[in-house]
Amino acid sequence: MNATPNSNPAGNRTAGNEPLHSGKGRKSVEEHEELLRIALEGGDLGYYDYYPQTGELIWSARTKAMFGLPPEAEVDYNIYVKGLHPEDKQRSDAAVQKAMQPESGGLYENEYRTIGITDGKTRWIRSKGRLYFDEAGKAIRFSGITQDITERKNAEERLADSEKRYRQIFEGTPVxxxxxxxxxxxxxxQRLKEKHGATLYSYLHQNRDEVHRLMSLVKIKDTNEASLKMFDAEKKEDLLKGLAVLFTPETLPVFTNELLAIANRQEDFESEYPLQTLKGRKIWCLVKTRLPQNDDYSRVLVSRFDITDRKKAEESLKESEAFNRTILENSPDCIKILNAEGRLQFINVNGQEHLELDDFAQVASKCWWELWDVKNEEKVKAAIQKAMNGEKAQFQGAALTAKGTLKWWDVVVSPVIEQNNSEKPKRLIAVSRDVTNQKQAEESIRRSEERFRGTFDNVAVGIAHVGLNGKWLMVNERLCQIVGYTKKELLSKTFQDITYPEDLETDLQLLQQLQEGTIETYSMEKRYFHKSGSLVWITLTVSLLRDGSGAPNYQIAVIQDITLRKQAEDALKESEDRFRALAETLEHVVDERTEALQRSNEDLQQFAHVASHDLKEPVRKIRTFSDRLHTEFEGILPERAKLYLSKIETSAERIYAMINGVLLYSSLDADDQVFEEVDLAKIIGEIATDLEVLISEKCAVLHRKQLPHVKGSPVLLYQLFYNLINNSLKFAKPSVAPEISIKAEEIGNKKYWKVIVEDNGIGFSQEEATHIFQTFTRLHAKDKYEGTGLGLALCKKIVERHSGSIEAEGIEGRGSKFTVTLPA
Amino acid sequence: MKNGPILIIDDDEDDRELISEILESISVPNKLLTFSNGKEALTYLKELEGGNETQPFLILCDINMPVMNGLELRRQINESKELIERSIPFVYLTTTATKANLAEAYEMSVQGFFEKDYRVQNLTQTLQRVYDYWQHCKHPNN
Structure with missing residues (x-):
């Protein structure tokens, strides 16, 4: 078919006029077709009409345009086939052939592409038609409408393309x-928000179960390959089961915040939370969610990035920062950060204490050298300069602290190497160590060294440091004088060289003990050879100096010249020997004499005892027989015989009394009396009772006052005061009634008692008082006053036995006073 | 036994005679036996052990004596079971009563300790009392 010019609708009409219907009224059909055409044109549709048996084809102008043909173009079936897109030709042909079969019901529908015959444009056409058959079942007419659907198709294609790209991205992205x-x-x-309002936040954070429930409501629709890798999954299905499989307890709080973001209609949010993979490996994820702005939440995209490495790096960075800070703050040194200009930016806490700063603000942004003494300014600046050049600078200097304490510092300044490794450092770090104590110690060592030097050289004794091998290491002037060598000569020798051989062994042994630590020091007297060859006597005192580990270092020897002393000693020793011999002889003689005396004393005592005992018997017998003479021959004896007899009796009685006295006196030495507490008042009472007869005979008065308790033997004390009171009665004035007073005085703070026995008797002279206590002393004619001459001697002995004393005072014719002092 | 002999033990012959005289003067009927020391008396007492002789009534004994003194005699008597059973009153009659002697005597539980008074009258009185006392005294061997 060749295209024929058909510029007006009449042509079309003509084309449609002829074979539309057979057997029916043509007019009504034509009318009908006209209406249809109008409708079609208005509805953007084209039409076609084809008569297979004649090959006649009628296209409306729109349909022609769909094939890139002008309205006047002539069309036939070949044109149709030519306009089809090569890819759609076969399909379209098959669709037409199929529709041509009566079994198909005659309905045709197809979409196909055309390539514009004149313009080469590709168009998408939608065609819908119907076939009419004759009685024999042959298709006689095929008519329908066409629609240009290029735009829709293109859109569809673009959409498919976009979906494809999306899937590609979705699956191919590493996220x-x-x-x-x-x-x-x-x-x-929404429901919960309405219920809880502003408290939704705390409600969700406090109700884990609720969060769990909400979590289970989230449906996972899809995920991508990257997720499989990230969460150790083998197939997608495992990841689509729900959120729970990936959540850990730590995930929940973050998820809760996510829920709240949804509830608050936030556009998007980002959070980091820990998750676990299907193999239980913990990973940190950065989650980005973009929420829809319409109400369709059915397809929310969530992306997860594995930030585990970053998190770990952050952790370790935090740790290392904390570590650095800890080092900085715990360093005992003063650590300062300076900027490039040398201004202070930071001082650690210990450093602030060192500088006695109350607050860093006091010095913040000050130039560092302002903290130093003016003298040090250049030094500090130079150090900063050096550090700025990338080198480490070091210096020492003194500065006053904020509170005016002078401190010495040992400073190291280094540049802070920045990560980006820029050429010039931006910051410097200055580490200052407080070395004040060290400085002071050095100073005091220096002074002590000076003092030591002064002492060492000027002292009057020899001093030396001696090596462990005996070599002189250091000697002073005095030592050189003692041994006659110069310093130089001496320092080339050992002490062994100049020691007298006989004294060397002892010295070496002591030195051995010193080095072993069994003794701390030793002294000895020994001899050196003087340079001249003579011997010098010295005393040597050695101590050992040990090093820090306790190992012997060297010896310190102090040497004193004692030659003169030795000579004097020798002389002294000789004289001493002589003296000792003399003294020994003397001592021997004394010992012998003492022994003899002791023997004689014992003999005497023995004699006194035996004599008095044995003497008593004959005396008693004299008395017995005198008595018998007296009593039995009273009437017979002449007066003179009686007189003689009475003289014999008196004498015998006196002998008897004296013997008794001697016996008592000697027994005082022999007997050991037991000392006890004695009530003197009681003793005196007993004496008064025993002397009752005599007292009343003489009309005597006995005064007693506050008598104490003393330590002593009751028997002896009885004897003592008996004798004294008896004496007072005995030596009373013939015409005066005796008055005897006994009183006591405390002396020496109750340590002693003075007991005074005083009378108004005949008394005695002071001269007599001195020997009144000697044995057998009698002051008076025995015919006037009876007495053995032993009474007061006995008293003295008794008092002495009590570690006391007795004194006599008397005025002749006025009375006597005896003072007995006894320990309390 | 109350008429048994009285033993007078004293180294001094005068004293033995004096004591005997005094006892006779107060008409003591008992036989008086004198010994010049402890040993002689002990020998006599040991011979009594056979039992044929009459039990002595009283022993008057001095302390200071040669050969065996009075204290030793008493000690020997105390060591003889038979003599202890005889329980002969033992009385010391001595010139000097020293403390030591007194203590020792009483430790050996003697029945009396007296000093010889030079006055005959006093001594007589003492002996009279001792005699009377023991005459009246009940005795296990009576």
Whole structure:
């Protein structure tokens, strides 16, 4: 078919006029067709009418345009086939052939592309038509409408393309992407929000079960390959089961915030939370969610990035920062950060204490050298300069602290190497160590060294440091004088060289003990050889100096010249020997004499005892027989015989009394009396009772006053005061009634008692008082006053036995006073 | 036994005679036996052990005596079971009563300790009392 010009609709009409219907009224058909044409043109549709048996083809202008043909072009079936897109030719032909079969019901529908015959444009055409058959079942007419659907098709294609690209991105991206359906959660959240309002936040954070429930409402629709890798999954299905498989307890709080973001209709949010993979490996994820702005929550995209490495790096960075800070703050040194200008930016806490700063603000941004003494300014600046050049600078200097304490510092300044490794450092770090104590120690060592030097050289004794091998290491002037060598000569020798051989062994042994630590020091007297060859006597005192580990270092020897002393000693020793011999002889003689005396004393005592005993018997017998003479021959004896007899009796009685006295006196030495507490008042009472007869005979008065208790023998004390009182009665004035007073005085703070026995008797002279206590002393004629001459001697002995004393005072004719002092 | 002999033990012959005289003067009927020291008396007492002789009534004994003194005699008597059973009253009659002697005597539980008074009258009185006392005294061997 060749295209024929058909510029007006009449042509079309003509074309459509002829074979539209057979057997029916032509007019009504024509009318009908006209209406249809109008409708079609108005509806953007074209039409066609084809008569297979005649090959006649009628296209409306629109249909022609769809094939890139002008309205006047002549068309036939070949034109149709020519216009078809090669890819669609076969399909379209098959569709037409199929529709031509009566079994098909005659309905035809197809979409195909054309390539504009004149313009070459590709168009998408939609064709819908119907076939009419004759009785024989042969297709006689095929008519229908066409529609240019290029735009729709293109749109569809673009959409398919975009979907494809999306899928490609979705699957191909290394980011884990998830499609989640939040719609149920959103509804539930809406409900909860209405219920809890502003408290929703705390409600969700406090109700884990609720969060769990909401979590289970989230449906995971899809995820991508990257997720499989990230979460150790083998197939997608395992990841689509729900959120729970990836969540850990730590995930929940972050997820809760996510829920709240949804509830608050936030556009998007980002959070980091820990998750676990299907193999239980913990990973940190950065989650980015973009929420829809319409109400469709059925396809929310969530992307997850594995930030585990970053998190770990952050952790270790935090740790290392904390570590650095800890080092900085715990350093005992003063650590300062300076900027490039040398201004202070930071001082650690210990450093602030060192500088006695109350607050860093006091010095913040000050230039560092302002903290130093003016003298040090250049030094500090130079150090900063050096450090700025990338080198380490070091210096020492003194500065006053904020509170005016002078401190010495040992400073190291270094540049802070920045990560970006820029050429010039931006910051410097200055580490200052407080070395004040060290400085002071050095100073005091220096002074002590000076003092030591002064002492060492000027002292009057020899001093030396001696090596462990005996070599002189250091000698002073005095030592050189003692041994006659110069310093130089001496320092080339050992002490062994100049020691007298006989004294060397002892010295070496002591030195051995010193080095072993069994003794701390030793002294000895020994001899050196003087340079001249003579011997010098010295005393040597050695101590050992040990090093820090306790190992012997060297010896310190102090040497004193004692030659003169030795000579004097020798002389002294000789004289001493002589003296000792003399003294020994003397001592021997004394010992012998003492022994003899002791023997004689014992003999005497023995004699006194035996004599008095044995003497008593004959005396008693004299008395017995005198008595018998007296009593039995009273009437017979002449007066003179009686007189003689009475003289014999008196004498015998006196002998008897004296013997008794001697016996008592001697027994005082022999007997050991037991000392006890004695009530003197009681003793005196007993004496008064025993002397009752005599007292009343003489009309005597006995005064007693506050008598104490003393330590002593009651028997002896009785004897003592008996004798004294008896004496007072005995030596009373013939015409005066005796008055005897006994009183006591405390002396020496109750340590002693003075007991005074005083009378108004005949008394005695002071001269007599001195020997009144000697044995057998009698002051008076025995015919006037009876007495053995032993009474007061006995008294003295008794008092002495009591570690006391007795004194006599008397005025002749006025009375006597005896003072007995006894320990309390 | 109350008429048994009285033993007078004293180294001094005068004293033995004096004591005997005094006892006779107060008409003591008992036989008086004198010994010049402890040993002689002990020998006599040991011979009594056979039992044929009459039990002595009283022993008057001095302390200071040669050969065996009065204290030793008493000690020997105390060591003889038979003599202890005889329980002869033992009385010391001595010139000097020293403390030591007194203590020792009473430790050996003697029945009396007296000093010889030079006055005959006093001594007589003492002996009279001792005699009377023991005459009246109940005795296990009576």
């Amino acid at each position: 884990s992407i998830w499609e989640k359906d939040f719609s149920k959660v959103v509804i539930e959240l």
